[in-house]
Amino acid sequence: MTGLSIAFYGSSLVSAYWNGAATYYRGIVKELAARGHRVTFFEPDAYERQKHRDIPDPDWARVVVYEATEAGVSRALEQGRGADVVVKASGVGVFDALLEAAVPEIRRPDGLAVFWDVDAPATLARLHADPADPFHAALRRYDAVLTYGGGQPVVDAYGALGARECVPVYNAVDPATHHPVPPDPRFAAALAFLGNRLPDREARVEESFLRAAALLPGRPCLLGGAGWGDKPLPANVRHLGHVVTADHNAFNCTPLAVLNVSRESMAATGFSPATRVFEAAGAAACLITDAWEGIGQFLEPGREVLVARDGAEVAELVAGLTPERARAIGAAARTRVLAEHTYAHRAVLVDRLLTGRLAQERAQPAPAGMPA
Incomplete structure (x- = not known):
């Protein structure tokens, strides 16, 4: 299978300011690009992160910064429509509920919708505390859940909530960015x-x-x-x-x-x-x-x-x-x-998961009623 187009809705790729997931996103996305995939990372202009950028737009991903309004989110979602894989990360920080509901709606009939949870304990606690949370229904419409960590207890918890598949993709190191330097x-x-x-x-x-x-x-x-x-x-x-x-x-x-x-x-x-x-x-x-x-x-x-x-x-x-x-x-x-434990190791796992699931999807007719 040739490289995939991936629309990724997360907190920020270019700023680590009040954004502990930045290193994780960068490592994963960079290595997916190295494997031939094309990632567009959609991030809101929120929490002054754009004023505290610590990297320029990288050459291994396209970064789209959208206005942190409902209209801005809607425009960003339309831009992501048609990608092979559409990813909603947890903890975007603004309009998370809107994104959670909308991402499965914009998936292609032969594509994938993925929920990538960078704070599974918080998400699971939220769901267990509120049986009426709309994400209970939305979760079942995602093709897979990937998590930043948590092991078998998190896999089991997501399975009990109706997730089709849950796979931990742990943090790792990018040797190009984190390496020994002289003492300061x-x-x-x-x-x-x-x-x-x-x-x-x-x-x-x-x-x-x-x-x-x-x-x-x-x-x-x-x-x-x-x-x-x-x-x-x-x-x-x-x-x-x-x-x-x-x-x-x-x-x-x-x-x-x-x-x-x-x-x-x-x-x-x-x-x-x-x-x-x-x-x-x-x-x-x-x-x-x-x-x-x-x-x-x-x-x-x-x-x-x-x-x-x-x-x-x-x-x-x-x-x-x-x-x-x-x-x-x-x-x-x-x-x-x-x-x-490098991000290259993690990207192999993600690559196999995404390409394997897409091959399954494309080998069978789209379910009736699946949005185009």
């Missing part, structure tokens, strides 16, 4: 954490990072990310604010160790490694992560990643960490992700 004095620290302030993660950051920092007096610690400006911090913690994507490698490579703190829902669900896990591993950083089920599927605890259950354990790990061991852990993590 701006990011010198014993421990660093990068993440926006979110209600679903703040208490875990307080425990795993701020408490650990307080237990490491005299050891400099860094907090990167938006929203922390009015947060009381230990004296040894320096707040950097938003860290642009171009600085992520230096942020990961320079400190003795970097910390991953999962959102509460992601940790509870398990099998949900954040993009930060693979960004850090790709840069050969020594990563400490909070404990969650499934970490061993991605990195080997004790050899490729360090795992801590609370702030006291984080502080203990940092206090006992030598530069030599930190480098060894980072090098092992990088070797593992390059061998098994």
Whole structure:
């Protein structure tokens, strides 16, 4: 099958500002393009993301920025009509319900409609809390659900809600963008954490990072990310604010160790490694992560990643960490992700799924009443 045309409705491809899925989208879309597919990424002009772009329009995707109004959404949907595959990502941020209902309507009779969930715990909680949510009916009209993570519990939950197929497509690393760089004095620290302030993660950051920092007096610690400006911090913690994507490698490579703190829902669900896990591993950083089920599927605890259950354990790990061991852990993590967890690996899975499902669709007549 020749390359597919894919219309992808997501939060943003060109801006990581208040958009944790940007790295994921870029990695997936870039590698799908490398496999011959043609992706048009539709994103709303919302949340000042266009004012905080961190990449220009790429040569591996066409980016369409539409007005964040109902009329703007309708025009964007018409532009996507006729694609082989139409994708609605979760968490676009504006008019999500409209997009959820409309994407199956604009699929070709011999095409696919895909719901790509970058926050399955939140979507599933929403559906379980409201049996009248219109997405219950819309979900059954999608040909497949792809998820950012979650493992078998998420697959089973979507199946129980009527999804035809659910496949996790985990985060990964793009070696061209996340790789070792020389240390940068701006990011010198014993421990660093990068993440926006979110209600679903703040208490875990307080425990795993701020408490650990307080237990490491005299050891400099860094907090990167938006929203922390009015947060009381230990004296040894320096707040950097938003860290642009171009600085992520230096942020990961320079400190003795970097910390991953999962959102509460992601940790509870398990099998949900954040993009930060693979960004850090790709840069050969020594990563400490909070404990969650499934970490061993991605990195080997004790050899490729360090795992801590609370702030006291984080502080203990940092206090006992030598530069030599930190480098060894980072090098092992990088070797593992390059061998098994790049976006090229993920794109093979997505490619097989999409082309396989399309071959099935096109081998049989379109169902009666399917919109043209």
